Amino acid sequence: MRRKLAAGNWKMHGLLADLSQISALNADHPDPATDILICPPTTLIVPACAAINGGAVQIGAQDCHARASGAFTGDLSAVMLKDAGATAVIVGHSERRDAHEESSEDVRAKSKAAHAAGLTAIICLGESLAQREAANTLDIIAGQLSISVPDTAVAANTVIAYEPCWAIGSGLTPTPAQIGEVHDFIRARLTTRFGEAEANGMRLLYGGSVKPGNAAEIFEVSNVDGALVGGASLKAEDFTPIINALKAAS
Template sequence: MRRKLAAGNWKMNGTTATLDQVKALTDAHPDPAVDILLCPPATLIAQMAWARGSHALQIGGQDCHAQDSGAHTGDISAAMLKDAGASHVILGHSERRADHAESDADVAAKAQAAHAAGLIAVICLGETLDQRDAGTALEVVTVQLRGSLPDGATAANTVIAYEPVWAIGTGRVPTVAQIAEVHGRLRVTLHDMMRDADGVRILYGGSVKAENAAEIFAVADVDGALVGGASLQAVDFAPIVAALERA
């Protein structure tokens, strides 16, 4: 059985003052039946790791460099994230792919660095609205998965997150049938690439909220969610975690 995962991506949001949300979330789920992961800005990783206390809450970064160290001003290595208290790192998010022109090969190199540092790589995939309308969504995510998954990826060190670009932060959500179709294709593709494909968790992301979480989590091969804005406040994220626990 794959253990469910509720992951929150704070993106470029949060300061020390917002760390009170960690206590609110852990108080709401003191003994969660699923894994909970928060990925704050790098400036908050160490403080968030301290703020969680003895709770099982996991902490992740939002990106890392493919190199361990060097003359890369403004970047952060996987080893640095690990040292700050992170156990995971989000890689290949559509905002990184678009804003920083990250290719599948770039994502694979970063994932390999994450694995080498002992981090779990949360590799993001997803089609644009034009690609969805053109009927190429399945082809797009298949190519992204094959190009972004590095050698040595296993169910223990890798999570896949399907996030249709057109659903991120827009309030628009694919139909249950569309989500099931993509997740099914990703599972089949993983079987072509890995021995332990059945153990890899595949998350759905894109305008997930308390009101639609239960319906999404009922879809086959949806093992949790990667949540953006709704993860910033415990009052919004805790009900999503609860819906996943009931799934």
């Protein structure tokens, strides 16, 4: 039985004053039936870990470098993130693939670095609107999945997040049938590569304009084990209904 996961990606939002939202979330869910993860900006990882004070909410990061150390000004390694208190790191988000021109090979290297550091890698996949309209979604997902996920991936250290690029921050959401098609496809591909037992343990998240009003419907879809949430994770009052919907679907 896969434990559900509600992960929040704060992106480039959040100052010290906003740690109150993490504290509130932690207080609202002292013993959750699902895993809860917040990935704030790197500047907040250490104080966020202090704010949860050993509570159920986990703290993650939004990206890492593929190398453990070196002359890479402005970058942070997975080892550093682990040392700061992070338990997971998002890699391959569409905003990184697009704005920073990261390839699936880059994502694979970062995923391996995360695994080596003892972090869970949340590996993001997703197609553009043009690719969806050209009926190329599954081909794109297959290519990203085969290259981005390293051989070091196991159920305990890897989460796959399907985030159609055209749905992120747009208010648009794929239909449940479209989400289910992709998640079932990913599960089948993982099974072929890693075997049924390991693949069945890997959690698959949906991300892209998830909000309280559509969360329950999304969580009813086959092979959806939770969500990677953007804007709706910034405030506890918005994220809690999503977490509760996930609990109800568990």
